[in-house]
Amino acid sequence: MGGDFGPCVTVPASLQALVSNSQLHLLLVGDPDIISPLLAKADPLLLERLQVVPAESVIASDAKPSQAIRASRGTSMRIALELIKNGEAQACVSAGNTGALMGLAKLLVKPLDGIERPALVTVLPNQQRSKTVVLDLGANVECDSTMLVQFAVMGAVMAEEVLGIAQPRVALLNIGEEETKGLDNIREAAVVLKNTPTINYIGYLEGNDLLTGKTDVMVCDGFVGNVTLKTMEGVVRMFLSLLKSSPEGGRQAWWLKWLGRWLQRRVAKRFGHLNPDQYNGACLLGLRGSVIKSHGAANQNAFAVAIEQAVQAVQRQVPNRIAARLEAVLPKSD
């Protein structure tokens, strides 16, 4: 039911995901009166792997998380998470209220031992043809140094276990590389990480290093992470749209125009992997189950990508692997 477009996007995206993955079963939690008509023309064979789970109400995207959680009984988001809790689903995908999803997931799916607050994490393509794990992307707008350290640990485990990077480099996002820079919580986290031998901590990096591949894991608080990721997406989208549009003014020979378009398409293709739609879906890391948060503005393709992320999280057993590694890696708090 969530996201800027609701079931108009999520239902067709679900069908798309079922087409591309024949092993997938989906439970669509929400208002059957809205969902069913959108399924009317679907292939009956697909519908065998799809079930509508009725929910009375919906958490509004602008609801205050604390209030929304208190009044969450019967909402589609809560019911979807309860399906995980009861073992009826292996993962949950939502484009709804991030704060409410975070709070309810913590309440129902529970954090892993030693994790104070789960974090939203995504994997970005970088210039070294590799990938960078970035967290937190908005689950925690304010973070103390302990949370940043836990994010670093979870990010490192994810880079190692999911991306297969040995001894992944971990950096803290800051406004300069010198030790004196930044906010207190970041400097305190740096001291702890430097003294954690199981973490390959490489120091501070700045915003311009998000895509350079200088680090495998980039750690920041949820406010900065959210703004940074959206800024990046905004610039990438602008470039992609400018590349697709034709250059202004001037009369050109038809063959020049044609060649121009052909080459622009080629250039656009080279940047395709940076298109935010291609990596939609941030994983709520640090829970005992797989919960994926889709961009609220996701279109059908992008939401289908988020569903596929959930599939991968389940197949790669991300929560289990992280739990297994956490105990060895987490600095002892006592």
Place this chain on the structure above:
Amino acid sequence: MGGDFGPCVTVPASLQALVSNSQLHLLLVGDPDIISPLLAKADPLLLERLQVVPAESVIASDAKPSQAIRASRGTSMRIALELIKNGEAQACVSAGNTGALMGLAKLLVKPLDGIERPALVTVLPNQQRSKTVVLDLGANVECDSTMLVQFAVMGAVMAEEVLGIAQPRVALLNIGEEETKGLDNIREAAVVLKNTPTINYIGYLEGNDLLTGKTDVMVCDGFVGNVTLKTMEGVVRMFLSLLKSSPEGGRQAWWLKWLGRWLQRRVAKRFGHLNPDQYNGACLLGLRGSVIKSHGAANQNAFAVAIEQAVQAVQRQVPNRIAARLEAVLPKSD
């Protein structure tokens, strides 16, 4: 003396600025033993408009601002700012330690009446073929709501007086557009701005709206602003370098290669205005004089752009105009 490359960049950039602006006079403050050799081959006519002001020492880029300020006597940065204070210079350009520049400028050049803390501001090109004023970019890593409101006021005055935008739209950078989103200081600033009739406050915007032109002024704290701007620059630089590089693999006919390069250059040209070098130089707004902070990593062209920014700040009398408007616009604090 400042920046990643020191006089090797700033001195040639100064000569370049003198060539392109025949009205310009420059005072180069620093170590004459380092500066003079770099001037040895310069056109003697240019050197008539250039003077080296000796300074014994330099504030290190990684020095802690508070300590650096206490021990600043005799440093190039302090002497440069004293030249403004004494009326011997009309503006100061530095690629050095941002925190120290901010602190010393506040101490020597003094803030305008009603301004608690000056802010670093830049003007970014946007997709509407207009410009967006963005502040703070790193002068204040932590900001309370009063500071954010003052940044909004200064940004609005700058958009109106310098960019000629009537009733400029002012937005706060946040992680969502709903009123409940974000940090306390941002929500408090929103309440004040909503009740300030002289400010055309339009609400929260997210990182992806930095370049869309939805607002004329974007306000954030210095930590977020710095990370955001550097993220944007990183993405833009990556795109520009990818555009310039040739597509991977494949044998092509020579004419196709040639045409490819020609068209790629055309495309790269269309994005040229987004090249961070083209708008290097953030103005320290809220002071009684013009102080411009160049990117530490600026190359010669970029540092010359920062010098030109200083010229424009002086010609447009930015500090005076802001002072004149502030009294009417600033919410009365008593």
